[in-house]
Amino acid sequence: NAGVTQTPKFQVLKTGQSMTLQCAQDMNHEYMSWYRQDPGMGLRLIHYSVGAGITDQGEVPNGYNVSRSTTEDFPLRLLSAAPSQTSVYFCASRGGQPNSPLHFGNGTRLTVT
């Protein structure tokens, strides 16, 4: 079982460039989410999805887009990268019960210059 797979592991972008962070899970989880981790700020929710075709904003959604066309995939798009989006990004999924723990991908370290 691969769990949650994130790609790429590292990425450097120039201001204004766009890119997509990929996330896939093979646990048939309905719930998926994206977090960003910044020093001293913990993990902050960007967007989440409770099932295919359903997405919603989290705490820090500006500058990011998501879609959920399948249960397995939940890509995160940066349309026009900004230095403030330099961060470590984590994708996560969980089962349907509210006390189900999150399963995290290994993270993507993004630098925007």
Next chain:
Amino acid sequence: AQKVTQAQTEISVVEKEDVTLDCVYETRDTTYYLFWYKQPPSGELVFLIRRNSFDEQNEISGRYSWNFQKSTSSFNFTITASQVVDSAVYFCALHSPFGNEKLTFGTGTRLTIIP
């Protein structure tokens, strides 16, 4: 609004000492769930434990123990006889399932075990 406070930003202890990581939470919901995650230097996030709000039993797993007290809104984590492998950032998190699916994380405590 819900909030998780981990007031200890960094802790260093000598190996074999016991250490307690504090977590204080705020929520208006009567049903909620608390979690602890570990982030070792390699960077991945690993689930350690969960606790439902209606279950105040403390839990012990090997050298790890968790003390949940609703009266003080705390969910503290103790490592007994610490080891170098315990060095990591530890996050406490709160999930109130009503209204939205947001899981709120604390800012984390960086624990360093000195050999």
